[in-house]
Amino acid sequence: MQRCLNLGKKKSVTRETFPKQILRGDHGLSGHRWLAGFLSFSWHVVPSTPSRTSTCGCLSWPGTTYTRRQPVSRSRMAEGQFHVIGGIVSPVSDGYGKQGLVLAQHRVAMARLALQSSDWVSVDDWESQQSDWTETVVTMRYHYSRILKQYQESTWKNQAPTSYPHLPSSSGLSLKLLCGADFLDTFRVPGLWLEDHVEELAGRFGLVCISRGEQDPERAVHESDTLSRHRSNIFLVREWIRNESSATKVRRALRRRLSVKYLVPDSVIEYIHKHNLYTEDSEQKYKDVPLRPLTKQTGTPVKILDD
Numbered sequence: 001m002q003r004c005l006n007l008g009k010k011k012s013v014t015r016e017t018f019p020k021q022i023l024r025g026d027h028g029l030s031g032h033r034w035l036a037g038f039l040s041f042s043w044h045v046v047p048s049t050p051s052r053t054s055t056c057g058c059l060s061w062p063g064t065t066y067t068r069r070q071p072v073s074r075s076r077m078a079e080g081q082f083h084v085i086g087g088i089v090s091p092v093s094d095g096y097g098k099q100g101l102v103l104a105q106h107r108v109a110m111a112r113l114a115l116q117s118s119d120w121v122s123v124d125d126w127e128s129q130q131s132d133w134t135e136t137v138v139t140m141r142y143h144y145s146r147i148l149k150q151y152q153e154s155t156w157k158n159q160a161p162t163s164y165p166h167l168p169s170s171s172g173l174s175l176k177l178l179c180g181a182d183f184l185d186t187f188r189v190p191g192l193w194l195e196d197h198v199e200e201l202a203g204r205f206g207l208v209c210i211s212r213g214e215q216d217p218e219r220a221v222h223e224s225d226t227l228s229r230h231r232s233n234i235f236l237v238r239e240w241i242r243n244e245s246s247a248t249k250v251r252r253a254l255r256r257r258l259s260v261k262y263l264v265p266d267s268v269i270e271y272i273h274k275h276n277l278y279t280e281d282s283e284q285k286y287k288d289v290p291l292r293p294l295t296k297q298t299g300t301p302v303k304i305l306d307d
């Protein structure tokens with residue numbers, strides 16, 4: 001996910017800037033693992049949950065809680081073994097079919113408005129532009145190879161191509177999936193996730209999970225054999241300033257014409273009103289449609305690696 005808002009004006013994590021952030025050496029990683037963490041989630045925006053939003057998320061509306069998750073996780077990760085060089089927001093495709101999901105073009109636009117002031121979190125529209133819903137692990141593979149390629153091109157451009165094969169293991173570049181505590185519970189919903197995908201997300205990539213309300217992410221990890229096996233690759237971040245906001249609540253308020261000021265950035269509120277986005281009608285969209293993962297994954301399982 002890349003491409004922040006205001007390209008050209010704001011500094012974003014792009015082909016040009018992100019490798020330099022590493023090379024500049026501002027990681028000062030003597031005590032750290034030489035690693036750059038990339039946090040990702042896809043919103044199913046607006047109000048339908050920001051990635052749910054990324055995690056992938058639907059981004060049913062980019063609220064301030066949602067956008068705050070990246071800085072919270074970044075500061076906590078920085079206390080540990082990672083140097084976080086960027087964040088990616090990846091709104092889900094319209095094909096996901098979640099109730100109330102508004103068009104991807106609007107969700108991407110709102111995400112960009114909400115993140116306008118960030119110089120390290122960007123919104124990427126690759127996933128949202130796919131004609132069908134994309135498995136989260138496929139989105140993660142896409143972004144990982146994209147940032148790895150940028151890194152390689154930038155770091156090794158003066159070296160022989162034969163040096164490249166050493167990079168994946170030696171670069172320490174890492175991409176992790178950022179989610180809220182409730183997200184871990186969705187792994188247990190029958191038919192929603194393929195076991196191999198959870199294995200790859202937790203094992204190969206890793207998860208950064210932020211506490212949310214009364215949700216108990218430690219229990220979710222403990223009760224899952226797969227998550228427990230990869231416990232060392234799952235980072236639970238405690239958000240002490242609790243916020244009970246949710247995409248569903250924000251959408252409901254908008255439908256009822258109640259104020260969402262200070263819950264949603266002004267620029268996003270303006271966009272929503274301009275395009276008349278969250279209405280009784282929009283909430284009915286996909287109402288009786290099964291979520292795409294439930295139908296797609298009962299057919300042909302997707303390839304596990306390197307597709």
Ligand SMILES: Nc1ncnc2c1ncn2[C@@H]1O[C@H](COP(=O)(O)OP(=O)(O)OP(=O)(O)O)[C@@H](O)[C@H]1O
Pocket residue numbers: 041043044045047048049050051052053054055056057058059060065066069178179180181182183210211212213243244245246247248249
């Ligand atoms: N207040 C919050 N604290 C921590 N994580 C959150 C919070 N709100 C949303 N998230 C996380 O953001 C991601 C995307 O959330 P999503 O877009 O589904 O919003 P939501 O508020 O959970 O939506 P809904 O109300 O439809 O369930 C998920 O991983 C979710 O756990």
Ligand SMILES: NC(=O)c1ccc[n+]([C@@H]2O[C@H](COP(=O)(O)O)[C@@H](O)[C@H]2O)c1
Pocket residue numbers: 042043044048049050051052053054055056057058059092096098134135136137186192193194197293
């Ligand atoms: N099997 C999968 O890869 C799978 C299943 C369900 C949801 N998801 C993702 O999780 C996110 C969750 O979104 P919601 O929680 O808003 O429904 C979306 O980005 C969606 O693509 C992935």
